[in-house]
């Protein structure tokens with residue numbers, strides 16, 4: 001592709017992008033294709049001859065677009081959001097154009113230094129103490145893995161890194177039974193083992209019971225295990241429950257155990273002074289993550305990972321083969337040593353673009369509105385006697401179910417499952433589900449970048465009508 005052809009296609013593509021964002025509500029929110037439908041339309045062999053970009057775009061529109069689920073549609077209420085925004089997309093275009101590989105300071109000093117500064121901005125915005133230093137990781141799963149590995153090395157005086165997993169006794173990690181599956185994945189792959197993840201019971205609000213945690217650690221010590229790390233969650237995936245950081249932190253301090261906090265989605269709410277209560281006890285935290293790529297309008301992937309003592313992290317992950325030696329070593333941040341991959345994208349640019357474009361006040365206003373919409377939705381649901389709220393509404397997630405009089409619990413589960421599928425198959429809205437105390441639960445998240453109260457009201461009207469139709 002010549003520079004002129006590139007310019008022409010890029011201009012056309014920008015028009016396509018603007019048109020897509022303008023018309024996004026016309027697409028079915030969840031893709032309506034069946035398994036294999038896209039695969040079979042793509043030729044079995046790669047083409048031998050060069051093909052024009054225009055042909056690719058035609059196929060993209062006809063073959064690929066029907067198989068896309070539109071996460072940026074404001075009627076997307078499923079999972080947790082993976083938001084983007086125009087300023088973030090523009091920055092991603094620059095990142096893709098530069099295609100710098102930012103493993104060391106020297107391989108793009110601006111990327112390293114902007115990352116350092118953005119992590120300071122974010123740290124201060126979410127109210128973490130100023131001794132924390134930050135690094136961008138690709139995902140919360142990776143950041144939690146990095147935290148648990150660093151805790152493992154701290155507990156074993158860096159012996160597992162040298163001698164292997166079996167060398168230091170049996171390590172134990174603790175999280176609530178509501179913690180995200182990324183914790184289990186991390187203990188599986190870092191050599192601690194799934195059976196050494198102790199799931200602590202929760203209280204009625206689904207937050208970790210610190211007494212249960214203390215008991216579990218005490219029992220483990222008596223059996224000769226090595227308590228290593230507690231993962232507390234601020235905003236669990238099922239119901240956005242918030243583990244009590246202060247009392248969990250006190251248990252960690254008494255037992256000399258690492259405290260990692262996973263605030264993947266809910267961490268964004270910490271930019272609101274009125275949500276600082278979620279990290280009351282922050283002085284006990286050793287490492288902390290949240291995902292601007294979830295609720296802070298920044299394209300996937302972008303996890304902000306903060307650590308109290310970065311030297312431990314660097315000692316855990318640092319490597320220095322001859323071909324990576326630079327003259328600036330030790331004077332700058334070589335972020336390859338702050339996590340798992342060597343190669344790194346220039347992710348700080350999109351954060352810079354988003355924060356500057358909205359301004360802190362603009363970000364706060366959007367996040368406050370999303371929280372308000374969830375509480376309004378809760379009010380709408382509470383007005384209907386045959387619907388039930390199943391968990392406290394803490395931030396932007398409402399857990400509920402349809403509960404007409406008569407059916408037993410099994411039948412209610414199947415009615416709600418059917419309702420969920422029916423809603424999503426319509427293409428009008430997209431919700432996902434969880435179980436709460438064994439009950440099939442619809443989860444509606446009011447956190448998409450462009451969601452308004454009107455979208456929430458219309459979605460609720462549709463759910464309400466559909467439930468009654470299906471119920472009869």
Ligand code: PLP
Pocket residue numbers: 080138139140141142180182233235236237262263264265291303
């Ligand atoms: N932690 C929590 C609480 C989550 O809800 C999620 C995903 O929804 C994750 C971790 C994993 O996030 P990621 O996709 O960034 O690994």
